[in-house]
Amino acid sequence: MRTGIVTAAGPGAERLAVRAEELGFDSFWVYDTPMLHGDPFVTLALCAKATHHIRLGIGVTSPALRSAPAAAAAIGSLNALAPGRIVCGVGTGNTARRTLGMRPTKTAELESFTAALRDLTAGRETDYREGTRSSRVRFLHAGSYGDARPYGDARPYGDTGRYVDARPYVDTESPVEFVVAAFGPKSAAVAGRLGAGLISFGMHDPAAWSALDRARRAEARDADGAEKPRSYLMTSLHVLADGEDRYGDPAKDATGHIALSALILAAETPAFRAALPPDEAAAVDRLLRLRGTTPTDPRFHQALYRNYLGRLAPEDRDLIVPSLVDRFGLVGTRGELAARISDLEKAGVDELIIQPVVDPDAGMAEFAGLLA
Structure with missing residues (x-):
C-alpha cells in the first residue's frame, strides 16, 4: 500500500511536503476549497520548488471553480516545475460548491471538464464553449523542460535584435495523472471512460471500493496492456x-x-x-x-x-x-489497522492518504512507521 499526506493549502505547507518526502511518502496533496483554504496551485508551486521526487496532488478541483483553460494552465505550470509529479483530482465540487451556498455540478459536466483538462495538459486541442459560441483551443506556447535553458536565459529572436525566453511556460510532454472523485458508480464510470483513476474521501468499506472498481472497469476503454489507473483513499488515522x-x-x-x-x-x-x-x-x-x-x-x-x-x-x-x-x-491497534488497510488494498485501494491535524509532524511519523 502506497501512502500520502493531505493538508489545507496555504503558506507553510511546503515544509510539510519536504518532511513527507523525507519520511518516504509517495504523495503530498492539498485541498481545493477557495472559501476555506488558500490557493492549491500557489501552494503546490512552493512544494514543487522545495521537493525533488514526491508526487504533488490537487484534491480536488472542479468545473465550478475555474474554466478548463485556466485550470489547465495552472496544472501545466505545476508540471513545468515538477515534471511528471503532478496528480490532478477532479470532482463535482461537493465541498467547494456548498461553501458558496450552491449545489455540486452534474456528472456530465465533470466528465467534459476532466476530458478537456486531460487533452489540454497533453498538448492536444479541445472544445471550449461560452453560451452558444464554441471554438477549438490549445496551448500556443508549450513543451517540456527537457533540454531547455534555465528560466531567464534569453536568445536572439531572428534578426530583430530582441531577446525572448527560450523556456516554455507549461509542460505538456511530461504526463499528468488524473483521478476522478467518486462515491458512487456514476462518477466511477466517468473515470473508466476517461482512463482516469479514482479518489474518495472517508470511505472505509471494502465492498464499496470493490463496487467502484467494477463500475470503472465496466466503462474502461482500450484497457488491454494499459497500466491500471490508481485508486486513492483520503481519510484520518489514529493508532491506539x-x-x-x-x-x-x-x-x-x-x-x-x-x-x-x-x-x-x-x-x-x-x-x-x-x-x-x-x-x-x-x-x-x-x-x-x-x-x-x-x-x-x-x-x-x-x-x-x-x-x-x-x-x-x-x-x-x-x-x-x-x-x-x-x-x-x-482507529485501532497496529494489528487492527494493518488488517483493515490490507482489506482495503485487496478491494482496490492503491494509496492511503491521511490528514494529520493534531500534530502534523508526529502524525506523519506515526503513519510512516505503521506501514514500514
Missing part, C-alpha cells in the same frame, strides 16, 4: 496505545474532522440524514444548535462550514459518537 479508549478524546481529535464532515453533509442533504442511525441524526441536530443555524438560514453555509477539515474544536467532541469513529476513521 495499550489500553487506550477507542472513543476517547485523542481518537476523536485525530479523526473527528472527517466524521464531522459527514455530519455537515447530512445537515445539507436530507436523504443522507434520513439514512443515519438515531445517534448520528441526533448529532446533526446538536451540530446545528452549536452553529446557531438552520437549513433555511440564508447564511447557513457560512455557519456550517466554519473550521471545516480543521482540528476538532473541544466543544465539538461530543458530536463524534462512537459509530462515527468506527465508520469515518481508521
Whole structure:
C-alpha cells in the first residue's frame, strides 16, 4: 500500500511536503476549497520548488471553480516545475460548491471538464464553449523542460535584435495523472471512460471500493496492456496505545474532522440524514444548535462550514459518537489497522492518504512507521 499526506493549502505547507518526502511518502496533496483554504496551485508551486521526487496532488478541483483553460494552465505550470509529479483530482465540487451556498455540478459536466483538462495538459486541442459560441483551443506556447535553458536565459529572436525566453511556460510532454472523485458508480464510470483513476474521501468499506472498481472497469476503454489507473483513499488515522479508549478524546481529535464532515453533509442533504442511525441524526441536530443555524438560514453555509477539515474544536467532541469513529476513521491497534488497510488494498485501494491535524509532524511519523 502506497501512502500520502493531505493538508489545507496555504503558506507553510511546503515544509510539510519536504518532511513527507523525507519520511518516504509517495504523495503530498492539498485541498481545493477557495472559501476555506488558500490557493492549491500557489501552494503546490512552493512544494514543487522545495521537493525533488514526491508526487504533488490537487484534491480536488472542479468545473465550478475555474474554466478548463485556466485550470489547465495552472496544472501545466505545476508540471513545468515538477515534471511528471503532478496528480490532478477532479470532482463535482461537493465541498467547494456548498461553501458558496450552491449545489455540486452534474456528472456530465465533470466528465467534459476532466476530458478537456486531460487533452489540454497533453498538448492536444479541445472544445471550449461560452453560451452558444464554441471554438477549438490549445496551448500556443508549450513543451517540456527537457533540454531547455534555465528560466531567464534569453536568445536572439531572428534578426530583430530582441531577446525572448527560450523556456516554455507549461509542460505538456511530461504526463499528468488524473483521478476522478467518486462515491458512487456514476462518477466511477466517468473515470473508466476517461482512463482516469479514482479518489474518495472517508470511505472505509471494502465492498464499496470493490463496487467502484467494477463500475470503472465496466466503462474502461482500450484497457488491454494499459497500466491500471490508481485508486486513492483520503481519510484520518489514529493508532491506539495499550489500553487506550477507542472513543476517547485523542481518537476523536485525530479523526473527528472527517466524521464531522459527514455530519455537515447530512445537515445539507436530507436523504443522507434520513439514512443515519438515531445517534448520528441526533448529532446533526446538536451540530446545528452549536452553529446557531438552520437549513433555511440564508447564511447557513457560512455557519456550517466554519473550521471545516480543521482540528476538532473541544466543544465539538461530543458530536463524534462512537459509530462515527468506527465508520469515518481508521482507529485501532497496529494489528487492527494493518488488517483493515490490507482489506482495503485487496478491494482496490492503491494509496492511503491521511490528514494529520493534531500534530502534523508526529502524525506523519506515526503513519510512516505503521506501514514500514
